[in-house]
């Protein structure tokens with residue numbers, strides 16, 4: 277069965293009843309700068325359900341990163357409510373947010389953000405060390421199995437600088453999976469990769485979504501849209517278009 281078909285079947289009828297895993301209610305974000313204040317997001321309402329693979333697209337400066345940073349709790353809204361994995365994260369303080377994020381959201385960046393002095397396996401162990409989600413003696417074995425899952429087990433004991441860009445992004449994805457979070461959030465994760473490597477990394481995300489992870493990804497590469505179950509278009513800080521979730525295929 278084609279991947280598209282599998283995704284469509286997965287979404288047919290089932291998701292409409294489930295509770296959203298991510299919910300933004302009239303969320304605005306204002307940046308105050310010496311030259312005045314700037315509204316980066318205005319009254320955004322958004323819901324994402326379990327297992328969706330959602331793309332956020334829009335021109336540079338449209339508010340994509342701001343939106344994503346509100347979902348991960350990296351940034352806080354100026355007004356409105358952000359509920360993620362049953363938690364009102366707009367109400368958490370920085371310390372509570374760091375622990376909450378470590379367990380609930382795997383974050384992936386365009387430039388990988390691996391720590392250069394740690395090996396790849398040690399990078400993947402970091403979130404487990406930080407949140408103490410797995411016993412210390414199990415963490416390396418878990419890191420190795422995640423590196424196997426993303427296809428770079430043989431790179432485990434190298435430093436990030438010894439890996440290609442695609443391999444580094446796979447390592448970052450393994451790190452994002454360290455605590456088995458229900459949600460993965462990625463800000464232009466293929467923006468620094470060539471097109472073949474981009475496709476491989478997108479396939480990896482698609483597989484994770486098929487396994488039940490909820491993935492929200494910022495991208496400006498329109499030709500990747502075949503991977504997503506839904507695309508949200510932002511313009512000037514507002515949601516201008518949402519393609520409907522792919523629920524139209526019925527299984528007979």
Ligand code: ADP
Nearest residue numbers: 307309314316335336337338339340341342343
């Ligand atoms: P995108 O990711 O779509 O390119 P961003 O969310 O990064 O857009 O930015 C949206 C707008 O908010 C831009 O005009 C940007 O200049 C502004 N902005 C983002 N972060 C800050 C900040 N920390 N301080 C002031 N303005 C910001």
Ligand code: MG
Nearest residue numbers: 340341342463
């Ligand atoms: Mg951005």
